[in-house]
Amino acid sequence: LTRAELTGRLGVNRSTVAALVAELVALGAVEEERPGSTHGAGRPSLVVKPCPERVQAVAAEIGVDHVDVVLVGLGGTVLSRRRRRLATTSPPPRDVVTVVRALVGDVLDDSAAGDVVVGLGVALPGVVRESDGCVRFAPNLGWTDEPFGALLTAGLDGLPVRVGNDADLGALAEHLRGAGRGVDDLVFVAGEVGVGGGLIVDGRPLRGAGGYAGEIGHMVVRADGRPCHCGSRGCWETEIGMAAVARALGVPAGSIDDVVERLGALRRAGPDAPVPELEHLGRFIGIGVGNLVNLTNPRLVLLGGLLRQVYPFVAAAVDAGMRTTALRAPAEEVELAVPGLGGDAVLLGAAEAVWQGLLADPVAGIRTSATMGQLRRRLG
Amino acid sequence: LTRAELTGRLGVNRSTVAALVAELVALGAVEEERPGSTHGAGRPSLVVKPCPERVQAVAAEIGVDHVDVVLVGLGGTVLSRRRRRLATTSPPPRDVVTVVRALVGDVLDDSAAGDVVVGLGVALPGVVRESDGCVRFAPNLGWTDEPFGALLTAGLDGLPVRVGNDADLGALAEHLRGAGRGVDDLVFVAGEVGVGGGLIVDGRPLRGAGGYAGEIGHMVVRADGRPCHCGSRGCWETEIGMAAVARALGVPAGSIDDVVERLGALRRAGPDAPVPELEHLGRFIGIGVGNLVNLTNPRLVLLGGLLRQVYPFVAAAVDAGMRTTALRAPAEEVELAVPGLGGDAVLLGAAEAVWQGLLADPVAGIRTSATMGQLRRRLG
Numbered sequence: 001l002t003r004a005e006l007t008g009r010l011g012v013n014r015s016t017v018a019a020l021v022a023e024l025v026a027l028g029a030v031e032e033e034r035p036g037s038t039h040g041a042g043r044p045s046l047v048v049k050p051c052p053e054r055v056q057a058v059a060a061e062i063g064v065d066h067v068d069v070v071l072v073g074l075g076g077t078v079l080s081r082r083r084r085r086l087a088t089t090s091p092p093p094r095d096v097v098t099v100v101r102a103l104v105g106d107v108l109d110d111s112a113a114g115d116v117v118v119g120l121g122v123a124l125p126g127v128v129r130e131s132d133g134c135v136r137f138a139p140n141l142g143w144t145d146e147p148f149g150a151l152l153t154a155g156l157d158g159l160p161v162r163v164g165n166d167a168d169l170g171a172l173a174e175h176l177r178g179a180g181r182g183v184d185d186l187v188f189v190a191g192e193v194g195v196g197g198g199l200i201v202d203g204r205p206l207r208g209a210g211g212y213a214g215e216i217g218h219m220v221v222r223a224d225g226r227p228c229h230c231g232s233r234g235c236w237e238t239e240i241g242m243a244a245v246a247r248a249l250g251v252p253a254g255s256i257d258d259v260v261e262r263l264g265a266l267r268r269a270g271p272d273a274p275v276p277e278l279e280h281l282g283r284f285i286g287i288g289v290g291n292l293v294n295l296t297n298p299r300l301v302l303l304g305g306l307l308r309q310v311y312p313f314v315a316a317a318v319d320a321g322m323r324t325t326a327l328r329a330p331a332e333e334v335e336l337a338v339p340g341l342g343g344d345a346v347l348l349g350a351a352e353a354v355w356q357g358l359l360a361d362p363v364a365g366i367r368t369s370a371t372m373g374q375l376r377r378r379l380g
Numbered sequence: 381l382t383r384a385e386l387t388g389r390l391g392v393n394r395s396t397v398a399a400l401v402a403e404l405v406a407l408g409a410v411e412e413e414r415p416g417s418t419h420g421a422g423r424p425s426l427v428v429k430p431c432p433e434r435v436q437a438v439a440a441e442i443g444v445d446h447v448d449v450v451l452v453g454l455g456g457t458v459l460s461r462r463r464r465r466l467a468t469t470s471p472p473p474r475d476v477v478t479v480v481r482a483l484v485g486d487v488l489d490d491s492a493a494g495d496v497v498v499g500l501g502v503a504l505p506g507v508v509r510e511s512d513g514c515v516r517f518a519p520n521l522g523w524t525d526e527p528f529g530a531l532l533t534a535g536l537d538g539l540p541v542r543v544g545n546d547a548d549l550g551a552l553a554e555h556l557r558g559a560g561r562g563v564d565d566l567v568f569v570a571g572e573v574g575v576g577g578g579l580i581v582d583g584r585p586l587r588g589a590g591g592y593a594g595e596i597g598h599m600v601v602r603a604d605g606r607p608c609h610c611g612s613r614g615c616w617e618t619e620i621g622m623a624a625v626a627r628a629l630g631v632p633a634g635s636i637d638d639v640v641e642r643l644g645a646l647r648r649a650g651p652d653a654p655v656p657e658l659e660h661l662g663r664f665i666g667i668g669v670g671n672l673v674n675l676t677n678p679r680l681v682l683l684g685g686l687l688r689q690v691y692p693f694v695a696a697a698v699d700a701g702m703r704t705t706a707l708r709a710p711a712e713e714v715e716l717a718v719p720g721l722g723g724d725a726v727l728l729g730a731a732e733a734v735w736q737g738l739l740a741d742p743v744a745g746i747r748t749s750a751t752m753g754q755l756r757r758r759l760g
Contacts, residue, residue: 127709136709185589197675201588206581208677209565212710215674220667220705222603222614232670232705234602287600290612294595295577295675297588325600325612329507329516330592 002035002045021048027366028054028115029074050075054114055358055366058107058159059350060100061166062124064140064193065089065256067096069103070344071112072351076177078344080110090142093135097148097155104156105379108372116369118358119160121350122152123169125194130211133163139229140194157378159370162353166190167214168205169349170304170339171198176352179302179340186300187292188339189216190346191307193256195237198349199296206296217241221287239284242306248281256306263309275313282314286321293326293334301336304345308338382415382425401428407746408434408495409454430455434494435738435746438487438539439730440480441546442504444520444573445469445636447476449483450724451492452731456557458724460490470522473515477528477535484536485759488752496749498738499540501730502532503549505574510591513543519609520574537758539750542733546570547594549729550684550719551578552585556732559682559720566680567672568719569596570726571687573636575617578729579676586676597621601667616671619664622686628661636686643689655693662694666701673706673714681716684725688718 001009007017024030031051035044052073061068063086071080082103086096104120107113126138133149135141149163171188174180180188184203190196195217199206206213217237218230225234238244243253251258266275289301303311303318311318315336323331339345358365370378381389387397404410411431415424432453441448443466451460462483466476484500487493506518513529515521529543551568554560560568564583570576575597579586586593597617598610605614618624623633631638646655669681683691683698691698695716703711719725738745750758 127707129709137707201581201586202584204582206586206676208581208710209679210677210709210713212707212713213675213677215677215707215710218674218705218707219599219671220601223601223605223664223667225603230707284603287603291599291671292675294598295593295672296586297590297593297595299589325598327507327517327592327595327598327610329509329590330588330595333590333592 002047003032004045006048023363027363029362029366052077052079052114053112055116055118055369056114057118057351057354058104058120059347059354060103060120060122061347061350062096062100062122062141064125067099067103068347069100069107070347070351071107071110072348073114074355076173076348076351078347079112080107082106093143093146093148093151097151100152101155101379104159105376108376108379113372116366116371117159117375118365118369119162119354120152120156121169121353122161122163123166123346123350124148124163125166125190125192125196127212127215128163128165130164130207133161135163136212157375159375160354160357162350162357164350164353165196165198165214166192166346167196167198167304169198169353170302170345171200171214171349172205172352173341173345173349174302174339175200177341177348178345179337180300181340183300185296185298186302187216187296187298188302188304188345189289189307190305191240191242191303191310192305193242195241195307197292199298201296216288216292219288219291221284221291236284236288240281240288240307244281244284245306245310248277250277259306260309263313266313267309278310278314279317281310282317283321285310285314286318286323287325289318289336290322290325290331293322293330297330298334301334302339302345303336304339308343311336311338382427383412384425386428403743407743409742409746432457432459432494433492435496435498435749436494437498437731437734438484438500439727439734440483440500440502441727441730442476442480442502442521444505447479447483448727449480449487450727450731451487451490452728453494454735456553456728456731458727459492460487462486473523473526473528473531477531480532481535481759484539485756488756488759493752496746496751497539497755498745498749499542499734500532500536501549501733502541502543503546503726503730504528504543505546505570505572505576507592507595508543508545510544510587513541515543516592520572537755539755540734540737542730542737544730544733545576545578545594546572546726546729547576547578547684548585549578549733550682550725551580551729552732553721553725553729554682554719555580557721557728558725559717560680561720563680565676565678566682567596567676567678568682568684568725569669569687570685571620571622571683571690572685573622575621575687577672579678581676596668596672599668599671601664601671616664616668620661620668620687624661624664625686625690628657630657639686640689643693646693647689658690658694659697661690662697663701665691665694666698666703667705669698669716670702670705670711673702673710677710678714681714682719682725683716684719688723691716691718
């Protein structure tokens, strides 16, 4: 935004804006530049923009068989990334903390690392209690009531930690910075091994009474269907999750790599080549999306994670399944798409959870954050 | 509330509260009384309460085979009620307007009718565009894109009309005055011939992008199940709606009266007598409720309409079905119940839609409302 726009939005005078901006520039949170082109007469107002080089957050995404960690600059730029495979699926939480700690150390050693680290945001496929990051239920990780937030806080030497559900965080990131900018009603479907959902309703995250809303993967769409590991039958996840994709493609269940590789081969064969073996899957993606459209009447449904890679092959079947299921009035208003932030939606959402704490009081937040040097020494 | 409480809540001084209350008393909106018992010393503060006798609304509920109209006093008291059977199911909207007009005339002739009528709130089982009361889709009435709001406004001689979805209005009434008082996350299931839903999320109605949210009856729970009249298959409505209840009870489909009569006979046989033929239905009620619990993590799910009469016989099966479907974390937090306002939840919600317009500016609203005499002459 220009200084002039800030003056208008904040309703304060020019000298106050100048003083506030100067304070944030000194802290390394924003920088100013002359606008590229100017229209009209007079001296152009300076553009104030977030500065990713100095104030940064770390974000982690816990997958079933891997951990991703990225260094994110203020403004949402990924500056450095590391991935590590996990030796086992269903890893114990303590082992995951060890991996996260090592990867955080790695990204802080990157040349892109700046001056201060505001915190660590962590996304995982499970039901998370927001207050303390306790993982109530993450069936694909094999965790029940694990105090993962407390373990991380202890393992990261006091770096502030926020733990959240991967789909909730993906929805947040897409709403603020991705395909859902300016869209007040959207659903983000995080289809990886399991299927989770994050909903933005009237511009705000749908949390529910205890923060557990959005468990769309365990919406029964086929009562008396296949057993789900949650104990129920015919959950949407059993019809469209990784195991269903593997089944449809005829690759061994349990191997994400094989599924991704096969989808890559299909993509190379041509984006328009029909893949009839995925039609049934596409129909069930559409049925579940149709249920969500009937229930929440969103403007946008984003298919993320593994579904982001499946969707291009089955877009017509998904659309047909959705339109059969959803009533016409809400179906007319919805658009289906893949995340604008691509595969980084969830990671950027995890970083966003950290920024949101900072934005309430950036000056105090940055001043009390750990410096890179301090954190490297602690983790070293 | 006492005058002292009003002073505290409004943050104005005592003489301002006295003047505001006096103005509302003069308009017949509120009345004052001495509190029944007094604790502590000093002169007790007067209690200010809504006065149902003078300022009133009319509410109508359009069923598949009948119309109910009630006269409601400010504060939510039903003062007079009329019901008329419709000659046909799938009645044309114009015929329904004629019936509503006649019944409104009847309740205005009741001795309980007061001084002014603020408006008419109408609830119906269908997808309604809020802006103009156009009924986009009401399959059980056989209506598609009917300008019902405009027809009502023309037929009621200018009385302000608000048209809404029955379940949305039931949810609103229960949240404000019924079992959901103080509960910020709840689902109201309106199971009559079809099944609709109204959701309150974080204290606000879940409307969706176009006001069409809550179509839970067309949530597919049994893909490849029975055909639904919406064009899909295995919708929750096909499993638990009136036809399914009739099927389970072995009474002819299509006769609401027969179903209600049979349920009455069962109730007279004893509330604890098991009704094994309803077990399967109860399980499917529970599966759908479990889906809603997974998606929105509510504190309370209210089973209204016909389901209010079915639920007592199948509470255990519903609970079991819900707990099999819902994940443990959200399942632990939810309570299932019937509406606190009983069979009047939807009607009182329709009245509430009228009050909400009034409460923004009660003095102007009451002054510009039609007097009973004016309205009787116009409708006469």
